[in-house]
Amino acid sequence: MARWQPGTRERLARAALELFSAQGFEQTTAAEIARSVGLTERTFFRHFADKREVLFDGQQSFTQAFLDGVEAAPPGAPPFEVVASALRSAGRFFDDERRAFARARQAVIEANPALQERERHKRAALAAAMHAAMLARGTADPAASVAAETAATVFSLAFQQWIRPGEDRTLAQIAAGVLAEVRRFAAAG
Amino acid sequence: MARWQPGTRERLARAALELFSAQGFEQTTAAEIARSVGLTERTFFRHFADKREVLFDGQQSFTQAFLDGVEAAPPGAPPFEVVASALRSAGRFFDDERRAFARARQAVIEANPALQERERHKRAALAAAMHAAMLARGTADPAASVAAETAATVFSLAFQQWIRPGEDRTLAQIAAGVLAEVRRFAAAG
DNA sequence: GTCTATAGTGCGATAGAC
């Protein structure tokens, strides 16, 4: 029998969301989360740089979904098409199974400004990753920046809509609609 | 004679930037900033909700510059034109006199992730203000959201370029170029 | 204006896996 159970991060993340949902983010201490899964506060902070970070664990994998979508676009495709491909790929990542989880998580975030800040930071990190990917495929600045920021913005707007109560379209469908709106916006006037 | 010296916030903000520049954000305590202008830590936190906030004091006034630009656009102008007008107005706000200050401030922010987070939060606040202004002038969602987010994105990208060493174009000029790039991006593909 | 809880850090010790 192993001395430590595997999946410590995941257990901490799950317990954190439950406690935050039940009693609020500020009312929950890091020590409490750790204790609830049989660990100490010090171990919590070994896994997460700060208390907020425990809610943003999956970030890396969905950033990867964007990058996969960038790679899936044919070489020489215009930036707009590359962004569309990235959004489709991300849309596939957030399947319907994740929606309930995303809603619970978002409710916690929306109740706390410090968590909203962290979420915006993650959005910026996504844009930075997209930017690097655009540069890597030969798109120069400022086009690369504009494409990357647009991808992050469209995703963010689409995601907000995706988790709205009653919404049942897929994230990919919604994102495609928002991206079309960007085109309309830029064409008019 | 006044009981307190006026401009307490400004003196704190100025002293904070100096200390942060000289010895770093984390190495500077709120108490130290307060002491350096003859006040107590408690007074510092009466003026600023947290230590980071002292670097983001001017936010409200430049958000107003955006909103003035929105109002300056003729009724019925397409969202793209409204955004262009807002960016011109904001460009006027950041005159050349502010550039050196902005550079010093940005150097501090770039050295600290927590400050970058706050900056992104302010960018989001700007987008929210623009969103409300677009709705108020009759632009419905999702067009209003797209316009507001684009305004914030273009400003952010243009601002980064504006404070780059050696850059001497005005912010308005740079922003106009970035906005044109958005149009190109959305038209191609 | 003081008092206090909690976030977060630094360092050393321990205990298994390899």
Place this chain on the structure above:
DNA sequence: GTCTATCGCACTATAGAC
């Protein structure tokens, strides 16, 4: 022996409560 996850303790600064 090394490596890594965990714990324990002391500590500071932030930030909010009283």
